[in-house]
Amino acid sequence: MTPFFYLAGSVAIIATLLAVTRRHAVHALLYLIVSLLAVAAVFFVLGAPFVAALEIMIYAGAIMVLFVFVVMMLNLAVHAMEVEREWLKPKNWIGPALLALVLLAELIFCLSSFPDTPTAASIVDPKQVGTALFGSYWLGVEIASLLLMAGLVGGFHLGRHAIAGEEKQHVTHTDATRIDSRGDLVHAGSRGTSHAA
């Protein structure tokens, strides 16, 4: 079991590193999805099959798909390529990266000072999770449902006028202003594409 853990863990780390260094937004999102799948494999090894399946279904299957849909629908990747090239220069990320490296060294030191390597004691199956969820943690379940309702109402309200305005804008902006946007840095990618509204 242990080689599975290390393999899935290294896949997760490499995929995340690749995700944060990509210039194209859709490439970064796809690498992030791979990282989430690798973490789900780690959850399986740790003896938590319930949240492993939930991670694939909800995190990689709903949240990341939502991200990919929005990026593809608004054509964000093409518009942001020039800005990303500027942002990925070392002088922009070297400061926070050094501080995070200090924290990582701290974490590794703390973890390595405990000599025992705990493996999964036993598999915590969904029935146990369900019993505890609706037994002792029922209040958290209610609050989580309130939070999801708030997210639903907020997302609906904010997105209601956005879609209608977006469609109108695409019809008027693409053909008429394509000639004017030659010197515009952000519209650089949209010259070759045609948005068929």
Next chain:
Amino acid sequence: MLNASGLAFIAAGSRWAQPDGQIMFLFILAMAAAEVSVGLAFVLLYHKKQLALDVDAASELRG
């Protein structure tokens, strides 16, 4: 980042073979879903205002 903290919770729950770690991860997942939906609704709204999604230009939340 949310996923990483959830991984820490799962590992802790697996250490003592208790379901509490998985329950905490469930709540983190629900919170991440709500946050992502509202955040992406903001992105859509901002995209309607101007085609350029420049974070430096978005200095005020009004509108």
